[in-house]
Amino acid sequence: MKKLLIRSFVICTVLTLAGCSNAQDISQKNQIVEEQISESDKIIIQKYKTLINNIDSTRTPESKEKLKNFLKESSKIKNQNEKDKIEMNIYMALEMYKEAYELNKRQLEEIPSQSNLFKHCELMQILEYPQNDLQNCQRRIAESIKEELNKISKDDQAYAYAEWGYLLAMYKSGHNEYKDKMEKFIKSTTDETMKFQFQSSYEMAIERSN
Incomplete structure (x- = not known):
């Protein structure tokens, strides 16, 4: 498992694919916390999945507005891991890079993983540090x-x-x-x-x- 995660991370580094570093190396943790997701959280998460499936993939102003508005819903999610994943995806999709950086900064402090570090450097590059x-x-x-x-x-x-x-x-x-x-x-x-x-x-x- 560890070797697979290392390879996934390095391939991300090699190809510099946006989004590739979204918690590859905490997949085991995701499995553990799956049972801790409340029913209310699951409802919001399902709403997000439905929204993603229905909005225009070309990111029209209308679809961007729907994504931005969903941040009010995602803020209600109690499971921190699930909340972070959704909000990071939305931030990146809407090019809200400062917000994505602040979220990643906290994630890196809490979980100093390679994927979080890669995302950190990626966002610093985008923000022209x-x-x-x-x-x-x-x-x-x-x-x-x-x-x-x-x-x-x-x-x-x-x-x-x-x-x-x-x-x-x-x-x-x-x-x-x-x-x-x-x-x-x-x-x-x-x-x-x-x-x-x-x-x-x-x-x-x-x-x-x-």
């Missing part, structure tokens, strides 16, 4: 991944993803010498799918640094 702050955040990601590298077998595919995630985070943290290391790593990768993922994230990182 100073370069030094962005680099410090990426340094924390690199340190977190490095700790996990010692726990994964080098024969496991997850190791390659984690190693790449570490190189990428180190480069993003301001260590320009890791550019050559990333290029060598991509060149040495034989799996074409992984190679494409690494190359894509490499190009994106280089573009953002220019």
